[in-house]
Amino acid sequence: MSFSPKVSRIAQLMRLTQGACMCPAHMGGVVSRHLPNCKSAKSVKSFASQMKPEYAFEMASSNIRYGEGVTREVGMDAKNLGAKKVLVFTDPNIAKLQPFKTVIQSLEANGVPYKVYDTVRAEPSDKSFKDAIDFTRKNGVDLFIAVGGGSTIDTAKAANLYNSYPEADFLDFVNAPIGKGLSISKTLTPLIAIPTTAGTGSETTGTAIFDFKDIKVKTGIANRALKPMLGIVDPLNIRTAPVNIQISAGLDVLFHSVESYTAIPYNQRGPAPANPLERPAYQGSNPISDVWSRKALAMTIESLPKIKKDPNDTAAQSQMILAATYAGIGFGNAGVHLCHGMSYPISGLNKGYLHPEYNVDHPLIPHGVSVAITAPAVFNFTSAMFPDRHLEIAKAFGADISNVKRADIGKVLSDKIKEFLMNLDIPNGISAFGYTSSDIDALVTGTLPQHRVTKLAPVKTEAEDLARLFENSMKLY
Template identity: 75%
Template sequence: MNRVPKSRVFSLMNLTQAACTCPAHMGGAITRHLPSCNSGKKKFASTIQNEYAFEMASSNIRYGEGVTREVGMDAGNMNAKNVIVFTDPNISKLHPMKAVTDSLRDNNINFSVYDKVRVEPSDSSFKDAIEFTRKNGADLFIAVGGGSTIDTAKAANLYYNYPNADFLDFVNAPIGRGMSIGKTLTPLIAIPTTAGTGSETTGTAIFDFKELKLKTGISNRALKPMLGIVDPLNIRSAPKQVQISSGLDVLFHSIESYTAIPYNMRGPAPSNPLERPAYQGANPISDVWSLKALKMTVNALPAIFKDPTDKVAQSQMILAATYAGIGFGNAGVHLCHGMSYPISGLNSSYIHPQYNADHPIVPHGISVAITAPSVFSFTGTMFPERHLEVARIFGAEVSNVRLADAGLVLSDQIRKFLMNLGIPNGISAFGYSHSDIPALVEGTLPQHRVIKLSPIQAGADDLSMIFENSLKIF
């Protein structure tokens, strides 16, 4: 749990500019015959095989109204003796948590509760949860909450099973060491209370790295929950703004994964399938889940904006979140998510309406959505047919649109959609100005795990332009 060395903090900011730009280290397509790489003192073989495969992985999912009451039976079926239930201070007082604890008691399951999860978790809040877990022990984890809670439980589970690990060991490179997870973790059951992150299906845990003032995460299939219990009753009490922000996360999980670089253009094949990343690029299976989630969200989210108690729309959104989680959990996301991390991480004063937080917060879905009009205007020249297909789902007539205009058409559709949901008018609403753009760019550049899946590789100048065009979006 060591602090980041100062030398690491400074070197990260210049990492991308100093990185080798040979095809072996680029996120796009590579050829089978590569020149030698002379970056550093290493040389690479003259022939590297392109990626040729993708791997579909997801948690088991159980869906239905009231299905939360089965979790105690699940714990009993697993012969669990020492359960830790993770939740946040708000959810701890609401129906979803009561349903879980009642079910555990009814089935005579011994459990303890960690209710200090931080909304939009940080490295320090992760470490607090890890310490609690190491002190109490667990043979089953249950996460009751949004993506923050599920991600916190994933991190606690990981480091509980690796008691001697340094915190940076598993954090995504280049911020951390990006080490592989070589063992099966303790079972985790995820019970989402928001229709957004899809974290119940994925092997990703995201957090604010306070010392670096950016977001990063841990990503590995081994983190996936054993089971996701998706119960529409658990999102009934969410405030309108929470539902909108969470729904926007679903929306851009879908769009980004569908427009990401294809899996067979991502780079070289791994030497061992264990090294194939969770985020692999767009592929034929993830496309199906992402497009279905997109269509559901485009219909349901405006209905929730009009009536946040619309039960049909809520049920559709929590199902769409799971669908999108399966899609992006295997394909990945790209620029909107990569750029969202410094938008959230550098925020020093903005607190979004209806978020009962004791710290500044730009909700994740809002921070993802805010750059989208500019992002898809930028990426639209690559795979324009896919951009036009997304625009068509939003309602655009695209039969006579030139492929060269695909990005602009999709950008306009997204802008209208966001405006009708009443989201803030650009990153300037969070207090950012032109002078903050260099810091926002620096916070985005190390997000290799996602930005290298962009259909067009974005350098510092490109990111500056996108942020500049996102100061105001309406």
Template identity: 65%
Template sequence: MAAAASRSKVLGVLGRLQSGASSCPCHSHAHSHFHPTAGTFNSLLKYGRNYVQAQDTDYAFEMAASNIRFGAGVTSEIGQDLNNIKATKVAVFTDSNLVNLHPVKAVIESLERNKVNYVLYDTVRVEPTDTSFKSAIDFARKHNPDAFVAVGGGSVMDTTKAASLYSSHPEADFLDFVNAPIGKGLPIRKQLKPLIAVPTTAGTGSETTGTAIFDYEPLHTKTGIAHRALKPMLGIVDPLNTRSMPAQVHAASGLDVLCHSLESYTALPFNQRSPRPKDPIERPAYQGSNPISDVWSLHALRMVVEYLPRAYKDPSDFEAQSQMLLAATFAGIGFGNAGVHMCHGLSYPISGLNKTYKHPGYNVDHAIVPHGVSVALTAPAVFRFTSASCPDRHIDAAAAFGADPAHIKESMAGEVLAEKLTRFLEDLDVPNGLGALGFDSSHIPALVEGALPQHRVTKLAPAGEPAAEEIAKVFENSLSNY
């Protein structure tokens, strides 16, 4: 009887929480996204044991991010950083496009000036695959460095994370740490070697996150590895390193920041995600929206709206480039803890199934849909679909694009946001939907099949994991956007 009474009290507390959600400054509208307030925490402390026993959803979130150093020219300090951690052999990873450009030259000059012993791997694949990851892993295992440096965009940083992980686990099978259901999704229990990330694009935010994404060729889809242990020790965020980006790379990278912000802000709340981890090490990096990530994500969204069009249209606009680099880092802190959902989950088969489309501005010898483009093409349809679950958050997002929230009915939140997104994409010369990449209705079953295994992210949609027919409808509605 006592246990039942305590359970009743706990449920009463949760009911008051739900009805009082509007008191939280990060969740100012009363809807299903709720988080405990200070008063509620006191109540939960009192009834904590029964609360834990009564609930299957999580009750906590963690905030994890890399140390970040920002400033024009700060790349020159990296040699001193490596001496400070007493690194004796450093593996520098980059790609063939960057190896002769300023960012890599600045890193190498700093290493040599500070007498840091290093080896160079300069064949990272843009939009990496399991094959290219394995090549980088073999290099790291052969040279056995005690520190890593990644100089490049998300492809380079993610490849370096994988090389570091598997060089520290020489006995591991490649799929051991890859996200389930494609891999085993094992937690990382060893401490990895220090990694310093030097981003050269304003997009992925990979310098702040524990995520490494790649194309898994056997299934023609993207997947990845996600764990806090993969986070770089330090992100060196230097605006001088993005000045060589072509306009289309600026746009594509910035679109990734856009969707990181939108998806993490509208993600399922952390305390509605299940199952609750049995061990804290099993708590996923992508935990659901939470009051801290919300701040970073919404601010990053406002920065993208203001600065991405400027950075794209005027390559000499150094302020816009710098602010976009900061926005990428801010969004990385947000989504690196909250997660992303449908835009990213649906983007992976778009990239994986592309055989012929090659995006302008990318100097590669293979077909490529840049990650940011593949993510953004479904965004208008995605947010039409998700708006009913948390219309207030979609209104907040529309307001970041300049809409007047006072004049947006909740029933129209998704449509208003989708329209703002469509015009934003059109102004950046983004391809007009999936049809512009060569997809048509006949490809939708394969796209859906590729999206279904991505439940690590799609289950964080605000209403939970979408059904196959709902995913198919979003793809259909994304064939043309303008």
């Protein structure tokens, strides 16, 4: 198996994406958005007319068990599965805390053999994924248990995948165009995910995100086959998290909800796949995901300010971890778009910023913060498409929408998001991370290959649009 990064191939693909004009993700109802840039508009229309548009969406999620103290049952789950080679994944901080101790006590009480991998990296990289893969291959496994935030759960997903495909190159399953984005046809080893943050919803999804260090950008792997067998959602597991970690995680929930609800509809995403196995995990907004996303949005807007006011508000914490799961089911099938796509280079190109209360040995812009920081600019930009949905979101944030004109919807929503973020003490734009206007080209270049998410945006977004969005995100308040 080769792990050597194909940097030249990636760079070439990144250049190609900047000039691409025929994107299947928008060939449903908005093909005309691409025609001015095409060499032959007639050929594009002809090509599009020959392809059957997407007509279906597919819902997939992990089984979810929710309740205070439910972590204690994981040993029984492992025993019921007949597991003999359990690998418990966690990070160095969680390894010292009660959620991890509860898992170990439960395994031992039920006589289940286990080994621990406790060096998961916060905001994992391709290297940290590969370290976890190597550990898995050396030890063998018949059950994964991931105890931690999205970084831990995503790392376990990657270890599971490549352990099942020992001959695969690392880029085989990484999202195109950075990797090959190959389909996963095997049934993977069971994974039980036990989140300790109320944020990523990774316990419900088939997505694993990492920093690709050679090109200084985040990307990931997305396939339903990666989703955990079971998510154990226990409010007790987030009780001790510092307030800044709770807030950052909650912002991820918030924009999972908003982005999935405003994503391009599933039947406008592009052509139907030749085989249902090829239907992407992120399919566009759809009637079922909409229900979960709207509910998670309302719960987060109500609960996150309460946690800011009182980090030990257990009722609000319980609502937030449930909201994270709701949002995970929603965006795990609908997808996210520009805020997430733009967040990846914001994190990947970090010049040295370390967010308060994050006990790590490397610079870190928390994922939820990197997502939220562009939201005011993004939703002002996207409001021209599906304005009713954007207006509904503004109302959820507390805006008086009784006399809002269509042309003003974007600004109304943008202002409410800014107010919400300011009250949570979120840094004042990407300039707070050390970015200046001279960094915009690199940030745009890092966003362009994020097709998995950016092509779900309701508005076709070119390089100049992204540049303007980054510029408008330099300062928020």
